[in-house]
Amino acid sequence: MTDNIILRRFEKTDVPDIHKIYSYYVNNSVVTFDIDAPSEKAIEKKYFDIAKKDHPIIIAQVDNEVVGFAYASNFRPRPAYRFTCENAIYIDNNMVGRGIGDLLLAELLKQAKDFGFNQMIAIVTASANSSIKLHKKHGFEILGEFPELGYKFDKWHSIIHMQRKL
Numbered sequence: 001m002t003d004n005i006i007l008r009r010f011e012k013t014d015v016p017d018i019h020k021i022y023s024y025y026v027n028n029s030v031v032t033f034d035i036d037a038p039s040e041k042a043i044e045k046k047y048f049d050i051a052k053k054d055h056p057i058i059i060a061q062v063d064n065e066v067v068g069f070a071y072a073s074n075f076r077p078r079p080a081y082r083f084t085c086e087n088a089i090y091i092d093n094n095m096v097g098r099g100i101g102d103l104l105l106a107e108l109l110k111q112a113k114d115f116g117f118n119q120m121i122a123i124v125t126a127s128a129n130s131s132i133k134l135h136k137k138h139g140f141e142i143l144g145e146f147p148e149l150g151y152k153f154d155k156w157h158s159i160i161h162m163q164r165k166l
Contacts, residue, residue: 005100007107010047010057010069017066019043021090028093030125030157033150047071055085056111060100067095070104072112075121083118089131096130105138113166120166125150126158140164 023037038046050057050073060068068091075084087108091100112120122140124131132142140162148156 004062005067005098005103006061007103008059008061010051010059010071012044012048014059014066014069015040015044015047018047018069018090021066021069021092024093025090030150030152030155031128031131033125033152033157035152054115056108056115058104058107058111060091060104062095067092068100068104070108072108072115072117072120075119083116084121085112085117085119086121086123087112089134101131101134102137105134109138109164109166117166120164122162122164124160124162126160132160132162135162135164138164 019037019040022032022043025032026034026037047057050071053073055071055073057071058069059066068089070087070089072085072087075081075086087105089101089104089108109120120140122131122135124135126145141164143161143163145158145160147158149159150157
């Protein structure tokens with residue numbers, strides 16, 4: 001089902017689509033611990049800052065519509081972490097299960113390695129089984145679970161730390 005999916009670099013015109021996709025997950029899920037969806041302006045600043053560093057931001061497109069995105073950027077701001085990145089992948093909720101996340105993660109791993117990152121970290125909500133499965137498929141190992149770190153929708157949620165050498 002991935003035949004007509006195009007992966008390409010992030011462009012300024014992608015900001016409204018990224019905002020729409022991300023806002024859905026903020027408002028309807030625990031895959032992000034944001035409580036309120038950031039404004040389009042905040043999304044623009046975040047992604048422009050990532051792009052300025054030349055870190056990978058990949059857009060998935062079907063028939064000229066953005067259906068997902070992924071990025072890898074600094075895990076932590078301290079200089080010793082400069083070769084370690086953290087990833088994020090979001091798929092339009094109407095397109096989940098079509099292999100888009102698989103394509104995005106494969107390309108993200110390649111681009112992050114080409115950039116010069118050495119390790120990639122994924123921090124996943126423990127209940128996000130499909131995300132855990134996707135990362136395992138691409139060679140990530142679970143390093144640990146942190147119980148009850150996020151509180152959203154009147155419930156505590158645990159997170160899983162996963163890591164892969166690039």
